[in-house]
Amino acid sequence: MEIPKTYDPKQAEARHYARWEREGCFTPEINRDPSAPVYSIVIPPPNVTGSLHMGHALQHVFMDVLVRYHRMRGFRTLWLTGMDHAGISTQMVVSRELKKEGLTRHDLGRERFVERVWEWKAASGGQITQQMRREGASVDWSRERFTMDEGLSRAVREVFVRLYEEGHIYRGARIVNWCPTDQTVLSDLEVERNPQGGKLYYLQYPFKDSARRITVATTRPETMLGDTAVAVNPNDERYRELVGQTLLLPLASREIPLIADEYVDPEFGTGAVKITPAHDPNDYEMGLRHELPQVVVIDHNAKMTEEAGAEFAGLDRYKARELVVEKFEEAGLLEKVVDYEFAISKCERCKTVIEPLISTQWFCRMDEMRDMALALLREEGKPRFTPESYERVYTNWLENLRDWTISRQLWWGHQIPAWYDEDGGVYVARDAREAAAKAGTDKLTQDPDVLDTWFSSALWPFSTLGWPEETEDLRTFYPTSVLITARDIIFLWVSRMVMTGRKFVGREPFRDVYITGTVLDRAGQRMSKTKNNGIDPLVVFDKYGVDATRLTLAMVASTDTRWNDAQVESYRNFANKIWNAARFCLLNSEGASTGCGFEGAPESWALHDRWIVSRLNRTARALEEALASYDFHGAVQSLYHFFWDDFCDWYIELSKQDVTANESSAARDAARSRALTVLEQALRLLHPFMPFVTEELWQMLPGVGRESHHAAYRESDASPTVMLTSYPQAQEALIDERAEREMQSVIELVSRVRNIRTELNVKPGEQVRVVISAGANGAQKVFGQSVAQIMRLTRASDVALHEEMPALPRASARQALSGGVEVAVPLEGLIDFAREAERIGREREKLGRELEKVEAQLSNPQFTERAPAEKVAELRQRSDDVRQRISALAEMQEALEG
RNA sequence: GCCCACUUAACUCAGCGGUAGAGUGCCGCUUUCACACGGCGGAAGUCGGAGGUUCGAAUCCUCCAGUGGGCACCA
Numbered sequence: 001m002e003i004p005k006t007y008d009p010k011q012a013e014a015r016h017y018a019r020w021e022r023e024g025c026f027t028p029e030i031n032r033d034p035s036a037p038v039y040s041i042v043i044p045p046p047n048v049t050g051s052l053h054m055g056h057a058l059q060h061v062f063m064d065v066l067v068r069y070h071r072m073r074g075f076r077t078l079w080l081t082g083m084d085h086a087g088i089s090t091q092m093v094v095s096r097e098l099k100k101e102g103l104t105r106h107d108l109g110r111e112r113f114v115e116r117v118w119e120w121k122a123a124s125g126g127q128i129t130q131q132m133r134r135e136g137a138s139v140d141w142s143r144e145r146f147t148m149d150e151g152l153s154r155a156v157r158e159v160f161v162r163l164y165e166e167g168h169i170y171r172g173a174r175i176v177n178w179c180p181t182d183q184t185v186l187s188d189l190e191v192e193r194n195p196q197g198g199k200l201y202y203l204q205y206p207f208k209d210s211a212r213r214i215t216v217a218t219t220r221p222e223t224m225l226g227d228t229a230v231a232v233n234p235n236d237e238r239y240r241e242l243v244g245q246t247l248l249l250p251l252a253s254r255e256i257p258l259i260a261d262e263y264v265d266p267e268f269g270t271g272a273v274k275i276t277p278a279h280d281p282n283d284y285e286m287g288l289r290h291e292l293p294q295v296v297v298i299d300h301n302a303k304m305t306e307e308a309g310a311e312f313a314g315l316d317r318y319k320a321r322e323l324v325v326e327k328f329e330e331a332g333l334l335e336k337v338v339d340y341e342f343a344i345s346k347c348e349r350c351k352t353v354i355e356p357l358i359s360t361q362w363f364c365r366m367d368e369m370r371d372m373a374l375a376l377l378r379e380e381g382k383p384r385f386t387p388e389s390y391e392r393v394y395t396n397w398l399e400n401l402r403d404w405t406i407s408r409q410l411w412w413g414h415q416i417p418a419w420y421d422e423d424g425g426v427y428v429a430r431d432a433r434e435a436a437a438k439a440g441t442d443k444l445t446q447d448p449d450v451l452d453t454w455f456s457s458a459l460w461p462f463s464t465l466g467w468p469e470e471t472e473d474l475r476t477f478y479p480t481s482v483l484i485t486a487r488d489i490i491f492l493w494v495s496r497m498v499m500t501g502r503k504f505v506g507r508e509p510f511r512d513v514y515i516t517g518t519v520l521d522r523a524g525q526r527m528s529k530t531k532n533n534g535i536d537p538l539v540v541f542d543k544y545g546v547d548a549t550r551l552t553l554a555m556v557a558s559t560d561t562r563w564n565d566a567q568v569e570s571y572r573n574f575a576n577k578i579w580n581a582a583r584f585c586l587l588n589s590e591g592a593s594t595g596c597g598f599e600g601a602p603e604s605w606a607l608h609d610r611w612i613v614s615r616l617n618r619t620a621r622a623l624e625e626a627l628a629s630y631d632f633h634g635a636v637q638s639l640y641h642f643f644w645d646d647f648c649d650w651y652i653e654l655s656k657q658d659v660t661a662n663e664s665s666a667a668r669d670a671a672r673s674r675a676l677t678v679l680e681q682a683l684r685l686l687h688p689f690m691p692f693v694t695e696e697l698w699q700m701l702p703g704v705g706r707e708s709h710h711a712a713y714r715e716s717d718a719s720p721t722v723m724l725t726s727y728p729q730a731q732e733a734l735i736d737e738r739a740e741r742e743m744q745s746v747i748e749l750v751s752r753v754r755n756i757r758t759e760l761n762v763k764p765g766e767q768v769r770v771v772i773s774a775g776a777n778g779a780q781k782v783f784g785q786s787v788a789q790i791m792r793l794t795r796a797s798d799v800a801l802h803e804e805m806p807a808l809p810r811a812s813a814r815q816a817l818s819g820g821v822e823v824a825v826p827l828e829g830l831i832d833f834a835r836e837a838e839r840i841g842r843e844r845e846k847l848g849r850e851l852e853k854v855e856a857q858l859s860n861p862q863f864t865e866r867a868p869a870e871k872v873a874e875l876r877q878r879s880d881d882v883r884q885r886i887s888a889l890a891e892m893q894e895a896l897e898g
Numbered sequence: 899g900c901c902c903a904c905u906u907a908a909c910u911c912a913g914c915g916g917u918a919g920a921g922u923g924c925c926g927c928u929u930u931c932a933c934a935c936g937g938c939g940g941a942a943g944u945c946g947g948a949g950g951u952u953c954g955a956a957u958c959c960u961c962c963a964g965u966g967g968g969c970a971c972c973a
Contacts, residue, residue, distance in 0.1 A: 005933065193971085200973085218973060231973095268972040275973090282973075343971070389902060393968070396901070400969080487967080524966080555911080555921095560903085560966075564910050566922045573935040584932030633912065637920070652932080660931085751939085757927095758939040764928060795930095850917070857916095862953035871916060871954095878917070 003586060003700075007579035009545025009572075012696035016721075017133055023718040026138045028477075030724070031076040033712035039070035040078040040477040042461050043139065044485045044493065045147065047086035048121055049093050052131035054519045054527060054553075054563070055486055057537040060137050061553040062484050062514065062632060067138055068688035069627055070481075072727035074712040078477050079138060080464055082145035083126055087413040087453040088182055088349050094120050094412075110411050110448075117412050131538065136546055136691045138723070143473075145464040147456040148414070155463035156456050157417045157430050159504060163364060164418075164428040169406070171418075171426065173360045175277075175284040176405055177345065180302035181352040184409035185361050187452060188402070189492050191354055193343040200340035201325060202270065204333040205230060208246040208255060214239075215335050217269030219342055220279075221328070222320040225252050225308045226297035229275040231286060234260035236271050250333055251324065252309060259290050278358050294358060302355050317355070362407035362416060362449070369499035370401045376502055383483070383498065383513045386630045387558050390490060390515050397491050406452045413450030420445050458496035461509035468504075478505060482512040482630075490515070514630050517559040524562055535563050547690035548572040551640075554689055557633040574640060575693045578686070581648050582697040585675045588659050589702055597673025602734065607746070607785055608654040610739035612678055615646045618740075621730035623685060636689065643682055650747065651678065654789050676701060681728050691723065698722035742782045746790065749783065749823055752815040753794040756825050759839050760813055760832070767797035768825050771812075773805035775820040810895060814840070816888035818881050837896050844889040851882045 024030050028038075041063050046056060063079060071077040094117050095105055105113040132139065145152060163169040177186045201221045204213040216230055227249055232239040243260045263286060264273050277287025278294040287294060297308035304312040304320045312320050328334040345354040376382050377395065385391045407416060419427045419435040421444055429435035436442040456463070461483075465474040479501070483494065494513060501509030519535075521527055527534040540549045548571035555567070602610055619642040626635035652659075658671035680701055687694040698704060698721075706714060710726035718724060753770055762768060770790065774780040780801055783790065787799045800806075805822050808814075811831040814824040854875055857863050864872050 003932090006935070007933095216973075220973085265972055273973045280973080282971095342973090387903090393902070396969075490968095518967090520966090526966090559911075562910065564922085567910065569935080570921055573933095576935045577933065580933035580936080582932085587932070637912075641920085648933090649937090656932095754938060755940085761927085764930080764938085853917080857954075860953060864953080866953045867916075875916085 003583045005580070005583070007545075007576045007693060009547065009575065009692065010542075012692045013134070013136075013541075013546055016692060016695045017136060019719070020138065020721065020723065021133070021141060024142075024716075025718050025721060025723055026079070026140045027142055028076045028078045028140065030716045030718060031071075031074070031712045032715040033074060033076070036074055036076040036712050038078075038476055038481075039067070039075035040080070040480045041067060041482060041484070042464060042480055043079065043081045044483075044489070045082045045084040045145075045457065045460060046128045047089055048083045048125040048146070049086055049089045051127045052135075052537055054535055054537050055516075056128065056132075057135060057549070058516050058519055058553045058556060059484050059486065060132065060135050061550045062516065062630075064135070064137050064550075064691075065554060065632065065635075065688045066482065066484075066627065068691065068723060069727060071138070071723065072684065072687070072710060072725060073729075074710045074726065076476070076712075078140055078143070080143050080145070080477075081129075081132070081137075081139035081141070082460075082464060083128070083147070084453060084457055085146065085148040085413060087408060087410050087450060088184070090117060090120075090125075091410050091412040092182075092349065105411065113411050134538065134541060134546065136550070138691075143464070147453070147460075147463075151466065152456060152459070152463045153414055154430075155459050155467055156414045156451065158468045159459060159500065160417055160451070160455075161428055161430055162504070168365045168368065169362060169428075170365070171360065171362050173358055174363065174403075174405075175281050175356050176359050176361055178300065178355045178357040178359065179347040179350065179352055180300065180355055181350045182347060182410075183300065185359060185405055185407065186347060186354070187405045187454075189454075190348045191345045192348050193345050195341055196344045197339065197341050198344070200269070200338050201328075202335035202337070203250075203274070203328055204335055205247045205250060205256075205274075206333075207242075208248050210245075212242075213333070214242070214247065214258065214272050215270045216272045216274040218274055219340065220321070221324040222304070222312075222317055223276040223279045223297065224249070224274055224324060225304070225312060225320075226276045226278050226295040227252075227254075227256055227274045228277055228287065228292040228295055229256050229259050229290065231259050231261045231264050231273045231275050232271055233264040233266045234262065236264075236266040238266075238271060250331060251327055259292075261286055261289065279356055281356055284356075284358070296358065298355060298357070300357065361405050362418075362447075362451075364404040364406050366401045366404055366499070369503055370398050372502050373495060373498045374398055376498065376508060380508075382508045383494075383510055386512065386514045390487065390513070393487075394490055394495060398495060404452075406455050407447075407449040408452055409448075410450050413453060414456060416447040416449050416451060418447040420447065454492055454496060457493055458500045459504075461497055461501055462505050474505075478509070479507050480510045482514055483510040484514045484516065486518065487515045512630070515558060517556050517561055519553070519556060520560055520562045522562055522564070540568060544568045544572040545575055545692070547575050547693050550691075551636055551689055554632045554636050557631070559633075574644065575690065577644055577648060578683075578690075578693055579697065581643070581652060582679055582683075582700070584652060585659075585672075585679050586700055588672055589676060590672075591664050591669040592672040592676055592702060593669055595673060596677040597670045597675075598677065599670070602736070607739060607742055607782065608651060608789070609674060610736050611743035612646065612651040613734050614736040614739050615642060616678060616681055616728070617730045617732075617734045619646075619685060620728040621732075621735070624730065639686055639689065643686065647678060647682060650743075651675075653793060657788065657792060676703075680704065683722055684725050684728055687722050687725075688727075695722050698725075745779060745782060745817070745819060745821065746786050748817055749821065750790060750793045752817060752823055753790075753796070753825060756813040756815060756823075757794070760827060760830065760836065762827070762830060764795070766830075767795055768827070770794055770796045770799045771802065771806070771808065771824040771826065772799065773802045773822045773824075776803055777820070779819060779821055808895070812895075814888075814892040814895075815843075816885035816892075818885070820881075820884055822888055833896055837893060840889050840892050840896070844886060844893070847882050847886050847889070851879065851886065854879045854882065 067077055067079040177191045179186055198219055200217050200219055202215050202217050204215050206213045230247055243258055245258050246255050247258055249256050275283045275286055277284050277292050278296045295307055297305055298317055299305050302317045304315045306313045421439050427435040427438045429438055435444055461480055462478055465478055467474055497509045521533040548568050551571040552568045619638050622638040623635055655671050659675055661668040683694040683698050705720045709724045713724040772783055774783055783801055790799050808824050809826050811828050812824045812826045813836050816822050
């Protein structure tokens, strides 16, 4: 058999995914066990405009690990994928294309524009679906969904109608966040606030009936044209007498009142605030409280209106600002201008400064659904967040939830299912026919607006499964098992899914929520398009392989982590290590039986065999525990150390002599079978994390086939694959504490002898003699069984075992081990006495320090009285052990001096 | 301003009440027949600071500092 020395990830990655997909391995239907438990995950649908970034790759790894793991455990497993129509983003992308042709969407008209978007989607949307295949994501492509699909659109209309009928959805004029560039309203969550350097202008407004003036401070002087009051705090001594008086609004020549409101902070600015109800959310609220008129001076294009006055009408808001300031200065009413830093609201997509405007929009009241979500958490602990701390983030937000602006002035999206008759009557219905029936006429016009993209996303866990139909999929896979996502959409998405799921399906959409960490760049900054500091996962795949990248991401788990190529490289090396361990087993597989090689009672097996089986089962147990608690970091650690340290460094080395024997024999074949068996089990354990290298190697193993599959998959037509084998489950009976302890003492012995060899400069090729005194307890038997292995691993010509250390030549290097074991390496003609004395001295010092610490604790009566007896006994044991080793070392030093 | 998380070896991170760990890097030795993307051995940390609880604290509590994030904003 020809096997290259180095693993080539690309080769393996190109081979397996297409076959898995073709043979239906990713669909739940592959599972033929009617009583199989169900495991399901819906993917956070990436934008149709999106391409794969590190954040996706990160989430996908966790989902794929869990999905592959549960599939191997025989669960009827569904990982449902799809895409989001991403209203604003997609409309922007297609508009940009049109611009290249010198067109705007208005030139096309709505219908043709929407057609054009669909064409764009067909041609270049959804790059990410191909990229996900590259990741190895075992999603069920046969159930792929798109938020604008007919089925999902129907769910959207159904939810809208029901919410409307129950009075949760209403239409009205409110102050909203308006993006003058995108020409649409935005929800609070689509607005970002950034600190920005600006100016604070102090403007003076004269009183009507006196020569007095009052000074107000503002960052937006142009809005003063729409002022309808000035407010002060009712307890502010400076202004108390003046409240109720009339002011003359400069430039506008309008009379406005001086009012009192608790909202005003007397400490800030001058303690007097200009009130512009039509252009500021806080002023809007105050305007309602005081029944102030709303004067609209800025329009949807962020230009001044006629109402702003002839001089200003048509001016851009920033031009108007300059002009207002100029006019105030001319009038001697500009008190001062100071530099000031404040938070400015911008459109999350296009970064244009938001203009708060009064506009007629559709809103959704959240109080009832909010209360249901809070009760669900309080009473049933659902969803359960990992890490737990996000539970508070979630509840705090819910508690302060306000009405949700759900309409958008876009063309791409779910058009609002509301129709108007010629008299302006509103008919909310599932379709035009139903609306016509309600209206008693078909002379209706549908509302031109579409719904917020997140409205459809909020329904994702059930709309994708066929709701409102009572489908088989909905019954089977809802609620899903876990939702995995980044923390930035807990509000935008997670909370809304909980609310709609609970309300419309009657159950929570998922039991658990796992919030991933964030992959930061090398400098600790978030990766972003604008900073251009993103690391492309596809480039990393090319450089180090998908499996290595997956392990790196799995290690990130829920901690924010700086990207570090060295980490990926180390897992690339790990993949190579797996490859070569398998290579060794395969090159020595001739004669291996189809049986597992572990025949008969475990007590009859060699120590290293009992040990590796114990380690294997312990690892399986650790994996089960880690994955049940979403401890991906711990899971990777366990796998890595089991495979590299236990299997490669020790098991293969310990069994090498048997496995590589020249003569064919039953013993050799059994040893070969055992190595292959452990390897095969290890590949299964690794598979959810490293699907490609494990499949590549598993395919080469002798004796694997469909009969290796989990019972649930044996009847399926899929060709043999490691992904359908059963995941190793820990058998407690095979976890052998004693074997692990005994093996540990052999490992310690070998390590100490190697240490002597290195420290005393014994050449690698030089053979040594090893003398062991094992005391009267069982250690002698343990080492006795392992003599051949000890010889091999320490390059010894001879291993002598004694109860007591015999007389040794002065030129001997010695080590005291735990459990009263001593080892000596006679080194006639090689040993440097001074150097050896020094080495022993160092060792003795180290132990001395430890003894001091242990003794201090033991001599503390508080400790011996209050600590658990078990802990005290443990410490006494250690104290004895260290003491014994120290005295052994002292003896050795004396011998050297003698 | 409020809330949350983080601060452990040079770097990236585990550990979260009972002898300080891993990977990378570093220092030796090593191309012996699975693997130099390897093997063997080794050095390296007053666990951000200060208090407190406890027989015992990296781990629990309080305060402080720094970093990151979220929420709310004062016009």
